[in-house]
Amino acid sequence: xxxxxxxxxxxxxxxxxxxxxxxxxxxxxxxxxxxxVAISIGDVSKDELAALGKxxxxxVLNVSGxxxxxxxNQAYASIIAEAAKKQGADIVVLSNTFSGRGLAPRLGVKLxxxxxxxxxxxxxxxxxxxxxxxTAFSGKxxxxxxxxxxxxxxxxxxxxxxxxxxxxxxxxxxxAAETKDSDFRAIIKExxxxxxxxxxxxxEIVVSAGRGLKGPENxxxxxxxxxxxxxxxxxxxxxxxxxxxxxxxxxxxxxxxxSPNLYIAIGISGAIQHLAxxxxxxxxxxxxxxxxxxxxxxxxxxxxxxxxxxxxxxxAAVKEYKASA
Amino acid sequence: xKILVCVSNVPDTTTKITFTDNNTQFNTNGVQFILNPYDxxxxxxxxxxxxxxxxxxxxxxxxxxxxxxxxxxxLAIGATDAIRINAKPHDAWYVAYQIAEYVxxxxxxxxxxxxxxxxYNGSKVAGMLGELLDLPSVSIIKKLDAxxxxxxxxxxxxxxxxxxxxxxxxxxGTAEGVAEPKIxxxxxxxxxxxKPLAVVEPVEVKTYSEVLSYETPAPRGQVKLVPADxxxxxxxxxxTEARVI
Ligand SMILES: Cc1cc2nc3c(=O)[nH]c(=O)nc-3n(C[C@H](O)[C@H](O)[C@H](O)COP(=O)(O)OP(=O)(O)OC[C@H]3O[C@@H](n4cnc5c(N)ncnc54)[C@H](O)[C@@H]3O)c2cc1C
Numbered sequence: 001x002x003x004x005x006x007x008x009x010x011x012x013x014x015x016x017x018x019x020x021x022x023x024x025x026x027x028x029x030x031x032x033x034x035x036x037v038a039i040s041i042g043d044v045s046k047d048e049l050a051a052l053g054k055x056x057x058x059x060v061l062n063v064s065g066x067x068x069x070x071x072x073n074q075a076y077a078s079i080i081a082e083a084a085k086k087q088g089a090d091i092v093v094l095s096n097t098f099s100g101r102g103l104a105p106r107l108g109v110k111l112x113x114x115x116x117x118x119x120x121x122x123x124x125x126x127x128x129x130x131x132x133x134x135t136a137f138s139g140k141x142x143x144x145x146x147x148x149x150x151x152x153x154x155x156x157x158x159x160x161x162x163x164x165x166x167x168x169x170x171x172x173x174x175x176a177a178e179t180k181d182s183d184f185r186a187i188i189k190e191x192x193x194x195x196x197x198x199x200x201x202x203x204e205i206v207v208s209a210g211r212g213l214k215g216p217e218n219x220x221x222x223x224x225x226x227x228x229x230x231x232x233x234x235x236x237x238x239x240x241x242x243x244x245x246x247x248x249x250x251x252x253x254x255x256x257x258x259s260p261n262l263y264i265a266i267g268i269s270g271a272i273q274h275l276a277x278x279x280x281x282x283x284x285x286x287x288x289x290x291x292x293x294x295x296x297x298x299x300x301x302x303x304x305x306x307x308x309x310x311x312x313x314x315x316a317a318v319k320e321y322k323a324s325a
Numbered sequence: 326x327k328i329l330v331c332v333s334n335v336p337d338t339t340t341k342i343t344f345t346d347n348n349t350q351f352n353t354n355g356v357q358f359i360l361n362p363y364d365x366x367x368x369x370x371x372x373x374x375x376x377x378x379x380x381x382x383x384x385x386x387x388x389x390x391x392x393x394x395x396x397x398x399x400l401a402i403g404a405t406d407a408i409r410i411n412a413k414p415h416d417a418w419y420v421a422y423q424i425a426e427y428v429x430x431x432x433x434x435x436x437x438x439x440x441x442x443x444x445y446n447g448s449k450v451a452g453m454l455g456e457l458l459d460l461p462s463v464s465i466i467k468k469l470d471a472x473x474x475x476x477x478x479x480x481x482x483x484x485x486x487x488x489x490x491x492x493x494x495x496x497x498g499t500a501e502g503v504a505e506p507k508i509x510x511x512x513x514x515x516x517x518x519x520k521p522l523a524v525v526e527p528v529e530v531k532t533y534s535e536v537l538s539y540e541t542p543a544p545r546g547q548v549k550l551v552p553a554d555x556x557x558x559x560x561x562x563x564x565t566e567a568r569v570i
Binding site: 105 | 445447449451456461463480485491492537538549553569570
């Protein structure tokens with residue numbers, strides 16, 4: 001038995017969420033005194049693949065080919081399931097990214113495995129029992145789920161497990177996987193990447209703004225603050241509904257759930273649906289002119305004030321801090 | 326075009342989540358249940374795509390009799406007919422399996438689900454259905470345009486988007502942007518009462534997961550307020566105390 005981690009790449013590189021997932025998978029392998037194999041699909045350099053060894057992978061299976069350059073969940077799921085069977089892996093770990101969420105259920109069926117999506121902690125294993133904590137009710141609670149199947153699929157929420165470097169390099173092996181034509185019925189026509197922006201789901205800092213900003217023309221200061229902090233930008237639902245910002249920035253119960261180290265909310269009231277998607281942020285800062293805004297009840301730090309005065313000052317203060325650091 | 330929309334019955338978005346029986350049961354006391362918001366988006370798009378006699382929309386729910394109000398809401402929004410598989414939705418695998426069995430006997434051109442349900446947030450039913458029915462599946466889609474033989478969808482990816490074409494039949498999990506949720510009008514509400522709602526008994530299936538208990542997030546401490554003209558103090562606190570910058 002072993003543990004298999006699917007190392008998803010973004011343009012040939014692994015992101016921090018994958019290092020988290022490898023570290024996490026290593027810890028599960030250690031719990032079971034077994035080995036950790038990673039699998040990568042697409043075009044990734046040998047050096048980048050070997051570097052997964054730093055986080056505890058002993059071996060990396062490399063699958064590439066023209067048809068596999070871009071993510072097709074059906075084909076990728078077939079390959080990962082085949083690798084799991086050939087490696088005798090009974091636990092498959094993924095990152096709970098958009099792609100991970102497309103793969104996990106297909107893998108669950110292929111491997112007849114219970115799926116723990118949205119996992120936020122290591123499983124507890126005793127006497128053959130396997131329980132795991134996952135997010136539920138859009139971040140308003142956690143569920144402790146027992147997986148009763150022999151095989152298990154776990155999707156780890158980005159930013160919920162700390163990366164540990166153990167040194168070492170992994171041995172890279174090419175893995176020849178069989179795919180069927182029917183795995184490629186969905187055809188990718190175009191990929192549009194906004195490369196200059198930090199992606200919201202795995203951002204460590206998020207600067208978010210709401211209807212208090214009055215209109216899309218006032219987002220310049222939000223973007224400036226985000227850029228200074230190396231943060232992703234986000235917004236509340238009415239803001240994306242009004243078309244001031246794209247839907248992909250909408251966080252909350254019906255938007256994206258985020259769990260950054262720092263969430264800065266500007267001119268957002270803190271409605272229960274908004275809080276649902278951001279409550280697992282480690283530190284919350286709220287800027288709102290209304291001292292009664294519900295957001296202050298869940299915030300760690302707050303400034304009661306007008307965003308149009310506070311944010312420019314905050315930008316200046318961050319610049320000063322950076323200059324002196 | 327025949328479209329199937331999978332709908333779930335979930336606690337209203339304003340629900341304060343609490344538990345009973347030593348944190349092993351979700352407390353439904355005083356909780357209003359609604360049509361899952363993402364399923365509403367899927368349903369609204371399905372109705373747009375079949376508008377003007379271009380097809381039919383069936384909604385399907387795995388649930389006990391208490392979910393019928395939610396199913397009627399879907400009928401009021403404009404679905405043609407409804408199926409309720411008469412069972413407690415044990416987990417995503419159980420739900421997907423029941424729906425797949427139904428679809429094997431009653432095929433559809435397009436199967437839509439919401440991107441996730443707002444109670445367990447699993448995003449699993451669409452992908453599991455795809456696998457169980459050997460169909461392509463695509464999750465978290467922001468746009469869905471239908472042509473005769475195939476559809477064009479826009480999928481969200483980290484830091485961007487992807488355009489795909491997919492031949493029918495396929496399964497898709499829809500997110501915001503696919504359609505504006507439709508509000509039932511009086512005629513819809515009246516006709517929903519008489520639209521067909523078939524109750525189907527479940528097939529037996531082994532399940533692979535069990536919720537043992539629940540936890541609520543640890544309460545946060547009191548907010549530390551910083552005067553509006555002392556933003557430098559906030560930056561210092563974030564650096565030295567919170568250690569996040
Ligand atoms: C089914 C459903 C699902 C939903 N899902 C979500 C979701 O996923 N995400 C989400 O965000 N919402 C969601 N909502 C909407 C949610 O209920 C709130 O309406 C929304 O979060 C409010 O957004 P807001 O705080 O930006 O706007 P408002 O409620 O208008 O609040 C604006 C805030 O800005 C402050 N303000 C105004 N001017 C200034 C200024 N100059 N300086 C500083 N502060 C200022 C005000 O004091 C106020 O607190 C959902 C609602 C429903 C019914």
